[in-house]
Amino acid sequence: METFAFTPAYELPAWPFTPPPELDSPKVVRHPIVIVGAGPSGLTLACDLAQRGVSAVLLDEDDTVGVRGASSRGICYAQKSLEIFERLGIYERIAAKGITWSFGRTFSGDEEVYNFNLQANSVSRQPPFINLQQFYVEWFLVERILEIGVTDLRWKSRVTRVQQLADGVRLDIETPAGSYTIEADRLIDATGANSAIRTQLGIEAHASRSTDRWCISDVRFKKPLPTERWTWVDAPFNEGRGVWQHLMADGVWRIDYQMPEDCDTAYISQPEVAGARLREQLGPDVEFEFVWIGPYGYRDHLLDSFRHGRVFFIGDAAHVVSPFGARGGNSGIQDAANLGWKLALVAQGRAGDALLDSYDAERQPAARENLQVTSRSARFLAPRSPAEHTLRRAVVALAARHPFARALVNTGRMSVANAYPVAPLLPEGGCTVQNLPLRWVDGRETTLMQLLADGTQCIGLWFAPTREQADAAREATASLPLRLVAVGGESDNHGLLTLQPDDTLAAHLGIGIGIGIDDRGSFALVRPDAYRAAVLANATPTTIAAALRTALALDAAP
Template sequence: MNKIFEIPLYPYARSADQDAAAPVRRRVVVVGAGPIGLAAAIDLAQQGIEAIVLDDNDKVSFGSRAICFAKRPLEILDRLGCGHPMVDKGVVWDTGKVFFDDRKVYEFNLLPETGHEFPAFINLQQYYFEEYLVNRARELEAEGAPIELRGGNKVLKVEDKGDHTVIEIDTPEGPYTLEADWLIACDGAGSPIRSMMGLDFVGRVFEDNFLIADVIMEAEFPTERWFWFDPPFNKGQSALLHKQPDGVWRIDLQLGWDIDKEKEKKPENVIPRLKAMLGEDVKFDLEWVSIYTFQCRRMENFRHGRVIFAGDAAHQVSPFGARGANSGLQDTDNLAWKLKLVIEGLAPDSLLDSYDTERVHGADENILNSSRSTDFITPKSDTSRIFRDAVLDLSEHYAFARPLVNSGRLSVPCTYDGSALNSPDALPGGPARTRPGSPCPDAPLDEGFLLHRLGNDFTLLTINTDVPAELEESGIKVGSLSLYSEALDPALADRYLGDAETAVYLIRPDQHVAARWDKFDETATRAAIRRAIGKE
């Protein structure tokens, strides 16, 4: 058993707030020290915004849990200071193979183009991910950044008072009360805060169960995602295999609906299933076993006054497609810069409503894709199964059928089409992938990569035209990055120019495009900045 599960990374320690005569007011309190809560706190602290993280635990999650991290979240994590450590430790992959019965029907490449700093996906156990985030938070704290992790702090009650929240907390040394201007609830799928506030999910719970088993073994399988429909070792069901670091392999086996979950998790029942898949001669040790049920649900709204929900506390999807943690990281990336501007008085409170609108859109996109995957993986009727099996048979020989195969549409970054923060597209011939609302794709520069140069502030990116080195509008300072064709990598030209000869992009702090034009227009640019911060 991996000893990292047993190490208290943020053990309980009495804080000065517990001895104060009256409840202390904090700027932002984050509840939950999982990946999403830690990412939110780190993002805020790096921008100078105080973030106190409360968790009733004191160590990383037990079991590998979320393991697949996509390119866009890795780029976000790089801005938080831990993207490269994750890649260095993780298992890098981009190839997936799909099997039907005992035949490989096709394979796919998730990142067929070059010119990106980060890979399509890595596999890395969640406990490592959390450890890197804790290390980064500790590093920031040592540098004097306004971040604090409080283990052994269990939230008992939350009240929204209109201009702040009141939080009642229990500790090993007794209860205390804390106030916060803002509370970010990242306390997981079973979110106690959601329950305290009388809120719930809407959506679907699917009638099926899957066994997750992490096994330690030496195996000859390549570093790829393998998915089986109706394999000989799990007839009528499905299976998934992923490689992780340290010789750990993730295996998912569909079990069906009417099962005894506790019985199925017992080693004497798990091991025969794994031997049927891996072979009787393969030696392995069980590290972690769990059973999950597909759920594709979300809260109706992610913002409730001074309480904002993110990650699994706000939305749930089935694990196939790696859309859980990856989506949660995009939540915090969307939220942190907006909350900073509101706290600093540079944007109206209503800017946070765009977090709700944009990330509900992202959640709905994930739920739609996850639901479709679930319906394909687990057909709900004989007719659906006949159709599914016909698609799999055709995909072995005919390319037209392969896009219809759905073993889990893998996580992609969300484009905020229709967002009120977007300005109308004014770049004729511009690539669709960089239209307003879209995340900026990376591209090589003479030295390094584009996303590093964009950073996490508002930026004017210009190609083959000039803009002022810096512009200030409504208190927002906007820097510039000017590039020219003679030094332009073809990948960057393809992703940002398309058929245009010149381009000007206004990039948000979360590296989404707010506006774009074919030339610099100061009046239009200032209006787009105001719009992007909710002032127009």
């Protein structure tokens, strides 16, 4: 039997354990914000807060990133996540290291059923997707957190007990130098799917384990394959089951093979068995080395609420979905971006506490939607009944010839930013605003994320206000976290930073078809997480201030 070579394992960074001051303190020290778990969501939240000048304690029981010995976990980072990373200052590193893609092909057997280009509807500076091994993203986040220097990042710190208090949370922490206790005004659980904090607090996760089984092969080829996402609904080289093929950083391909439900996971992960699958797919003459091989099954769960008193759940601690469409890790990153600015403004006394309730009101429905979408993908890729098999065969047969059927081929609807439902703080609902490239009136370039990167404030994009309106609006919102930006208007800029008129910006904000007479006076309120909170057709200083107070829960009942 043929033997297969492995490339050397990745060398992950390690950071030193530093004994915390509480070990020598006779008092129980209280911190405003404590985050547990240095995965993508916990690190994103810590970095987000640090960027806003808000300190937090971040605890992790390890001293490195990723999972030792495993290269593949999350790999596909969606546009909304990439926009968040732009604001946090690590996007350029991700783009330089990762693989940018927007084009994909879907096959049934040997026939291409259809292809797609995700770039078609994008106006963002960021691409639809970049593929990059998860540990690199975590690595870049840690280095950015250390660079900012606001976060108290504590490695080798395992939380052994959590107790809810009337006005906070108490945590017992075990370290190599001994154990200690701290308290937090607010605790964020980012410890993942098997959260011990969630278990200790007795919170039901409603877990459901799938019988679907897959085997990952991370492979480096001597001769590269096309840089596209290829998916087989029923690959002839995998006994009629599904296959995904993605390129990641370092010239490593991740190929996922769907396996029989009753497979022996140890057997299917043996190099000889995985190598035989690759030979079946690519032929006997293709030269390659393995980087890593591993089986996975998955389960899903969803908490009824992402806030329990002073404890907030983000990422996999709050919700787990199947991996189809890259909606898991991206959703956790977006949880962090949703919660970060709210924690910052409440901690600074510039927003009402009800703003924190809106985290659950927005992100829980988003997770529910992601769960529904991925569950449908799972049923398409692994039909459970003769009727489902028949439906899939019919859809695939029609898709090659009829555009309407292509929308029904479901190999994983790719992750997009969720819209938020109508709620007291979002009377019109909330939709994401992409990171459009913009220009100031003097010709200098900027982007929406650059406007949002400075401090914690909403952006008010006001189309051609008059000088009198600008003066009155500044006075009406002087005590509120708002940066007013004019789009077009009078030549002296009436004291406001002014962008050049931009039809794409107006249309994207839902204001109109261009910067014409009908748009004059229109106003869009964009939150710090780049979600549109309100659109005002004929804005006045009074209506602008009222929309901002609503978005920040400043008029909410205590």
